[in-house]
Amino acid sequence: MLDKKINHPLHVKENSKISFSEATLAKAKQIIARYPAGREKSALLPLLHIAQEEFEGYLSADVMDYVASLLNIQPIEVYEVATFYSQYYLEKVGKNVIEICRTGPCAICGGEAIQAYLEKKLAIKTGETTPDGLFTLKAVECLGACGSAPVMQINTEFYEFLTKEKIDSILADLTLKAKEDKPEKSLWKEKFF
Amino acid sequence: MERKILLNNIAVPGIRTFEVFRSTGGYLSVEKALKEMTPDEVVEEVKMSGLRGRGGAGFPAGMKWSFIDKKSGNPRYLICNADESEPGTFKDRYLMEKIPHLLIEGMICSCYALGANTGYIYVRGEYKYIIGILNEALRETYAAGFLGTNILGTGYNLDIIVHSGAGAYICGEETALIESLEGKRGNPRIKPPFPAVVGLYGCPTVVNNVETLANIGYIVNNGGNEYAQYGVGKSTGTKLISACGNINHPGVYEIEFGLTVREFLFDEKYCGGIKDGRKLKAVIAGGSSVPILPGELILKTAAGEERLMTYESLAEGGFVSGTMLGSGGFIVFDEDACIVRNTWNLARFYHHESCGQCSPCREGTGWMESVLHRIENGQGRSKDIDLLVSIASKIEGNTICPLGDAAAWPIASAIRHFRHEFEEHIQNPEQCSLHRMEEFENLKI
Numbered sequence A: 001m002l003d004k005k006i007n008h009p010l011h012v013k014e015n016s017k018i019s020f021s022e023a024t025l026a027k028a029k030q031i032i033a034r035y036p037a038g039r040e041k042s043a044l045l046p047l048l049h050i051a052q053e054e055f056e057g058y059l060s061a062d063v064m065d066y067v068a069s070l071l072n073i074q075p076i077e078v079y080e081v082a083t084f085y086s087q088y089y090l091e092k093v094g095k096n097v098i099e100i101c102r103t104g105p106c107a108i109c110g111g112e113a114i115q116a117y118l119e120k121k122l123a124i125k126t127g128e129t130t131p132d133g134l135f136t137l138k139a140v141e142c143l144g145a146c147g148s149a150p151v152m153q154i155n156t157e158f159y160e161f162l163t164k165e166k167i168d169s170i171l172a173d174l175t176l177k178a179k180e181d182k183p184e185k186s187l188w189k190e191k192f193f
Numbered sequence B: 001m002e003r004k005i006l007l008n009n010i011a012v013p014g015i016r017t018f019e020v021f022r023s024t025g026g027y028l029s030v031e032k033a034l035k036e037m038t039p040d041e042v043v044e045e046v047k048m049s050g051l052r053g054r055g056g057a058g059f060p061a062g063m064k065w066s067f068i069d070k071k072s073g074n075p076r077y078l079i080c081n082a083d084e085s086e087p088g089t090f091k092d093r094y095l096m097e098k099i100p101h102l103l104i105e106g107m108i109c110s111c112y113a114l115g116a117n118t119g120y121i122y123v124r125g126e127y128k129y130i131i132g133i134l135n136e137a138l139r140e141t142y143a144a145g146f147l148g149t150n151i152l153g154t155g156y157n158l159d160i161i162v163h164s165g166a167g168a169y170i171c172g173e174e175t176a177l178i179e180s181l182e183g184k185r186g187n188p189r190i191k192p193p194f195p196a197v198v199g200l201y202g203c204p205t206v207v208n209n210v211e212t213l214a215n216i217g218y219i220v221n222n223g224g225n226e227y228a229q230y231g232v233g234k235s236t237g238t239k240l241i242s243a244c245g246n247i248n249h250p251g252v253y254e255i256e257f258g259l260t261v262r263e264f265l266f267d268e269k270y271c272g273g274i275k276d277g278r279k280l281k282a283v284i285a286g287g288s289s290v291p292i293l294p295g296e297l298i299l300k301t302a303a304g305e306e307r308l309m310t311y312e313s314l315a316e317g318g319f320v321s322g323t324m325l326g327s328g329g330f331i332v333f334d335e336d337a338c339i340v341r342n343t344w345n346l347a348r349f350y351h352h353e354s355c356g357q358c359s360p361c362r363e364g365t366g367w368m369e370s371v372l373h374r375i376e377n378g379q380g381r382s383k384d385i386d387l388l389v390s391i392a393s394k395i396e397g398n399t400i401c402p403l404g405d406a407a408a409w410p411i412a413s414a415i416r417h418f419r420h421e422f423e424e425h426i427q428n429p430e431q432c433s434l435h436r437m438e439e440f441e442n443l444k445i
């Protein structure tokens, strides 16, 4: 968490055009209303998840400023949260973010080999995005699925008991879906709130 | 020993739905508690049950509840800790995925006992689909009149809200969780004051683990004494153990306290022995934060007694030759596993997850990671082992929250029991076939 740096100047853009769609805004208001009056800031983590989904999969400074305005808090309060949690991305990511578990229990069951295979297959290093913008590969800590090691998560889906063959078919499948412009992404705001 | 409390109905088709869950006797405890018992009577039964927190520390649940400040006049809160990020632990996920109403039922009784009108379930952000399952289950529970205003006509009001984290192990620590729920970075608070006095929004708050709360329905229905018939000594009831690593049947098992470690590890009903006929090398018995033990010491105590799956037996021998039950994340290593590499891996985990507030933890975890990394990569120096022991001892006990200890223990214990492996890595780095990335390609997949 500490190695995450915010790479844009901390500024509030005047007249930023960013805003949620009507439906998302309604959802956001519903989420904010769940917390006691005066404690609206509690909605920050859920709102950032939604914002990330709505705006190209990552949190730009403008997006964070917009979320701050929704909650009536200072932009810095959003930046300090966005930089702390590993599920918030501060830079553009690929259409599919592959999060491979690198922690002990997965590692002793071949997780490192799967990570190496993914790097080879996608021809990128962990942390990078493929030139076609289809895949970003990230290494994450224990996903709470160690009984099905090795494990990875892509968007909201878990993929378990990974083998090279499984990786081949998952990647082929996602590539095909992307070409047909059917992103695999399950929508947070629809499914989970 | 086959008695279960939590997972008896796990195989009933449709048990995830309110209707089926209810038909198996679900939510009877809510009717009983709200209509026939006072809140204090519920607390009393939980005290009598001997139920201990299942999140890792094993603190008696009833006692924790009795600390809640009732005098302040402020609202009280119950938070269910569903952050489950301790490496090796995946039991709460299983429970919430398969039988979410068991948690909700337990939470309603618990909130009633505490005098809380709002309960939160803080779910780690990676369990997105679980959030969906919980919200669906809550919708059903509201519709059936077991949540909301004037529940079952008793005048008791309760809302339960699911809240998502966003990827931070430290948010499992109860005060970091509270900060996070308030929309802030997950920086643990200095204790005291404890959450039971100053918790969420400055109000009295109890934080309990998913599994702890899932037990409450049974206790209300059957009484604390009946619950205490399960298990042995101060380890009452059952425990969900999530077993993983190099075993034949990884998965979540509900065991009655008192089962031998040997039976759990080798019986076909449970782990089913070590994979591919290999030999047992070591076990981390309670999630990555507890001391690792070599095979001989996990099966038998230093005094030569069979070790049992209980809080007490696993801790027998203290940190010299024992470990802890922790969260019940049971990680098994076969003879080919490299202890040095695994220790480095865990050191990297704790370094990554340190919130950075205290210097011993922030700096110490980083130093331990880099020293272990150089040992694993064949650049270790002879003084490195003692250096690691020294860093670990300087972190332990000197930090705001127990993450510092949790980072120090795995390293100190790995060196205590496997010092020779560290020495070999330093003297003869080529011997460990594992540390060259290219070779991973052909390992075990």
Ligand SMILES: Cc1cc2nc3c(=O)[nH]c(=O)nc-3n(C[C@H](O)[C@H](O)[C@H](O)COP(=O)(O)O)c2cc1C
Residues within 6 Å of the ligand: B052, B053, B054, B055, B056, B057, B058, B059, B061, B081, B082, B083, B084, B085, B086, B169, B170, B171, B172, B173, B174, B175, B207, B208, B209, B210, B212, B213, B401, B402, B403, B406
């Ligand atoms: C670094 C750290 C991480 C923790 N993670 C969790 C967790 O993921 N789930 C959990 O229930 N408890 C976790 N705990 C323990 C909680 O602080 C707290 O003791 C627990 O939720 C209390 O519930 P219980 O008494 O029912 O066990 C963690 C503690 C620490 C220090």
Ligand code: SF4
Residues within 6 Å of the ligand: B170, B187, B188, B353, B354, B355, B356, B357, B358, B359, B361, B362, B399, B400, B401, B402, B403, B404
């Ligand atoms: S011990 Fe580590 S994680 Fe805990 S408060 Fe201090 S720096 Fe943060």
Ligand code: FES
Residues within 6 Å of the ligand: A101, A102, A103, A104, A105, A106, A107, A141, A142, A143, A144, A145, A146, A147, A149, A151, B087, B088, B089
């Ligand atoms: S270590 Fe990979 S899911 Fe737990």
